[in-house]
Amino acid sequence: MVRSVPEPRELLEIAIEVAREAATTAYRMRSQGVSVAATKSTVTDVVTAADQAVERQVHDALRRLRPADAVLGEEYGEAGAGGAVRWIVDPIDGTVNYLYDIPHSAVSLAAEVDGAVVAGVVRNIRTGEEWTATVGGGAWRDGQRLRCSTEPDLGQALVATGFGYDPRRRQHQGRVLAELIPHVRDIRRLGAAALDLCLAAEGRVDAYYEKGLAAWDLAAGGLVATEAGLRVSGLAGAAAGPDLVIAAPPALFAPLHDRLADLDAAGGP
Numbered sequence: 206m207v208r209s210v211p212e213p214r215e216l217l218e219i220a221i222e223v224a225r226e227a228a229t230t231a232y233r234m235r236s237q238g239v240s241v242a243a244t245k246s247t248v249t250d251v252v253t254a255a256d257q258a259v260e261r262q263v264h265d266a267l268r269r270l271r272p273a274d275a276v277l278g279e280e281y282g283e284a285g286a287g288g289a290v291r292w293i294v295d296p297i298d299g300t301v302n303y304l305y306d307i308p309h310s311a312v313s314l315a316a317e318v319d320g321a322v323v324a325g326v327v328r329n330i331r332t333g334e335e336w337t338a339t340v341g342g343g344a345w346r347d348g349q350r351l352r353c354s355t356e357p358d359l360g361q362a363l364v365a366t367g368f369g370y371d372p373r374r375r376q377h378q379g380r381v382l383a384e385l386i387p388h389v390r391d392i393r394r395l396g397a398a399a400l401d402l403c404l405a406a407e408g409r410v411d412a413y414y415e416k417g418l419a420a421w422d423l424a425a426g427g428l429v430a431t432e433a434g435l436r437v438s439g440l441a442g443a444a445a446g447p448d449l450v451i452a453a454p455p456a457l458f459a460p461l462h463d464r465l466a467d468l469d470a471a472g473g474p
Contacts, residue, residue: 210289213339216316217324220292220425221337223266224314227259228328231297231312234258235330239304253304256280259296263314267292279421291317295421297330299397308332313399315424325425327399336403336429344406344432351433354408357456359464362411365393365401369417377473378416384468398450402426405452406433412453412461416471423450438462440471 234255242254260280267276268285271292275285278294292314297303299310308331315325323340336351338344344351356362366382368375386392393410395401398418405413406429413430423445431437436458439449449471453461465471 210318213316213318213323213342216290216318217326217337217339219267219270220314220316220324220326221335223263223270224312224326224328225335226266227263227296227314228312228330228333230262231255231259231303231310231330235303235306241304252280253297253300255303256297256300259312260294263292263294263296263312277420279419289318293317293322293421293424295399295425298327298399298422299395302396303330307396309395309397309400311397311400313421313425315428317424322424322428325428327403327425327429329400336406336426338425338429338432340428340432342432344429346403346407351407351429353406353430353434353454354411355454355456356411359389359457359460362389362457362461363391363393364389364461365395365405365410365413367394367396367398367401367415367417371474373474374417378470381465381468381470385464388464398422399426402430402437402452405435406430412451412457414449414451414453414461414465414470416449416473417447418445418450419447427452440466 239253260278273288275291277283295313298313303310311327311329313327315322326337328335336346368378401413404410427437430452435452437445437452
């Protein structure tokens with residue numbers, strides 16, 4: 206039997222519907238006040254009740270709309286198996302921002318078919334800004350097709366990054382950053398990887414790198430970045446992943462990559 210797998214556009218429509226409802230829930234819960242429900246890797250790596258509630262809502266919606274699909278989420282792991290489609294959800298990307306009411310957090314939801322991300326949406330919980338992409342169909346925000354920066358000079362590049370929660374990893378990342386910053390225009394640390402990738406997709410920063418991203422951090426934002434013309438990869442031809450993610454325009458990728466390789470950005474804890 207030939208499997209019937211929806212086209213990326215159909216999967217994106219589902220993702221948008223589910224992500225919008227999830228972002229509405231997250232916004233409402235934040236307006237009502239938010240508390241820390243648990244911690245993960247360290248005491249500073251928090252999980253709020255909203256993270257858990259939003260992810261449960263996404264699971265329930267996808268189970269209703271696509272009952273045969275698997276779902277991988279940050280808070281509850283993987284549920285379901287066997288189908289060609291897997292959904293990857295970060296219920297609140299930028300949880301610490303969300304906790305402190307800094308308006309830079311998002312719901313991120315992507316659809317993966319046979320191991321490749323084909324559709325994704327990232328929606329800012331506070332502002333309602335929404336970035337979408339399908340494989341081969343481009344990256345978009347509010348009806349506008351996105352194109353990445355055309356800046357060719359690393360010394361003039363505004364580069365976004367982030368840090369892990371393990372103190373030893375942060376120490377290593379801080380050393381890398383201290384050595385990188387003299388060679389770029391400036392650094393931005395905004396605290397939400399999926400949103401950083403979307404900002405790079407439309408040139409609001411020129412490039413982005415970070416060590417330690419999980420699948421839910423990267424899936425939707427990575428597709429948006431790729432479809433906007435960024436090269437998204439790890440070091441030395443490795444796939445983007447937990448060791449390192451670099452998202453940069455073609456003209457900036459090599460100089461940024463080589464500088465990060467020299468600084469052992471993928472090393473450390």
